[in-house]
Amino acid sequence: MQILQTAAALQAQTETWRREGQRIGLVPTMGALHEGHLQLVRAAAQECDVVVVSIFVNPTQFNNPEDYRLYPRLPEADAELLGPAGCTALFLPSVEEMYPRPTVLHFDFGSLERVMEGAHRPGHFNGVATVVSKLFHLCRPHRAYFGQKDFQQVAIVRQLVQDLSFDLELVAFPTIREADGLAMSSRNRRLTPEARLVAPALYRALQQAEQLVHQHNTPDAIRIAVAELLGQEPSITLEYFEVADAETLQPVSEWKPNQTIALCLAAQLGGVRLIDNVVVKTV
Numbered sequence: 604m605q606i607l608q609t610a611a612a613l614q615a616q617t618e619t620w621r622r623e624g625q626r627i628g629l630v631p632t633m634g635a636l637h638e639g640h641l642q643l644v645r646a647a648a649q650e651c652d653v654v655v656v657s658i659f660v661n662p663t664q665f666n667n668p669e670d671y672r673l674y675p676r677l678p679e680a681d682a683e684l685l686g687p688a689g690c691t692a693l694f695l696p697s698v699e700e701m702y703p704r705p706t707v708l709h710f711d712f713g714s715l716e717r718v719m720e721g722a723h724r725p726g727h728f729n730g731v732a733t734v735v736s737k738l739f740h741l742c743r744p745h746r747a748y749f750g751q752k753d754f755q756q757v758a759i760v761r762q763l764v765q766d767l768s769f770d771l772e773l774v775a776f777p778t779i780r781e782a783d784g785l786a787m788s789s790r791n792r793r794l795t796p797e798a799r800l801v802a803p804a805l806y807r808a809l810q811q812a813e814q815l816v817h818q819h820n821t822p823d824a825i826r827i828a829v830a831e832l833l834g835q836e837p838s839i840t841l842e843y844f845e846v847a848d849a850e851t852l853q854p855v856s857e858w859k860p861n862q863t864i865a866l867c868l869a870a871q872l873g874g875v876r877l878i879d880n881v882v883v884k885t886v
């Protein structure tokens with residue numbers, strides 16, 4: 604596996620691969636890799652000839668400077684994991700390499716970003732769209748792999764791909780979980796042992812909400828039930844729980860038949876912010 608640290612080196616390599624007719628897979632990450640990331644890389648390795656994994660803790664998508672400062676950074680350990688998973692090239696740029704001057708780009712994803720993560724993390728999706736656009740330009744992937752754990756991010760990137768005519772296939776990969784149901788996440792490393800024990804309550808609440816959908820409870824009744832359930836855990840502060848249309852991401856007030864619904868939440872556990880979701884279909 605080669606390690607590329609400059610935009611020019613990545614561009615040169617991807618141009619060569621394109622000339623050779625190789626199909627390029629890209630897995631964008633912020634590092635501190637876990638099994639969820641590695642499954643994305645393995646899927647890319649199965650479906651593409653070469654796989655680029657980017658590791659870049661992107662400052663422009665952090666609305667909270669403390670979150671940026673404390674974000675786990677483990678490039679050496681990450682590099683060890685990537686070769687065996689099928690990564691061909693690790694793109695590991697510095698902040699100066701990605702942003703030699705402050706960016707002036709501004710994206711507005713309208714109603715897609717006025718809810719959930721976009722509403723609670725001002726500027727977050729502007730930063731995500733900026734860095735993902737740059738990565739797509741530098742890497743020119745045939746396929747780009749993203750996790751459904753970041754459900755709203757997938758919707759934003761889908762819109763970005765369409766609006767900027769990126770010639771690639773977006774792959775949305777299912778959420779990989781720990782044995783106790785907790786969605787794998789780099790930020791899980793920052794949980795105290797006590798918070799780690801409590802954290803699976805988030806997924807249990809989502810599973811409960813899924814049951815309530817199947818039992819035809821109203822969206823509002825489900826919102827109240829999840830707030831009550833998680834309210835019983837003093838160490839969990841629920842930021843939001845939303846019953847959203849999976850396509851538009853807008854809050855749902857009544858059910859339509861055969862509607863795909865995303866049950867999404869964000870919560871703080873001892874200062875660590877986690878998100879999770881499940882997707883469910885109405886009958």
Ligand SMILES: Nc1ncnc2c1ncn2[C@@H]1O[C@H](COP(=O)(O)OP(=O)(O)OP(=O)(O)O)[C@@H](O)[C@H]1O
Pocket residue numbers: 631632633634639640643748749750751752753776777778779780786787788789790791
């Ligand atoms: N548990 C998971 N299952 C599947 N995909 C995942 C999982 N966790 C992260 N991903 C995906 O991996 C890519 C890189 O994510 P990122 O590096 O931010 O990791 P993360 O674990 O989501 O970290 P954090 O949520 O703490 O920022 C994203 O597309 C993300 O959706």
Ligand SMILES: CC(C)(CO)[C@@H](O)C(=O)[O-]
Pocket residue numbers: 631632633659661664731734735753756
């Ligand atoms: C897509 C991404 C790598 C952009 O920085 C990030 O938002 C993430 O890790 O999900």
Ligand code: BAL
Pocket residue numbers: 633664665753
């Ligand atoms: N996985 C989403 C990246 C972020 O939390 O900024």
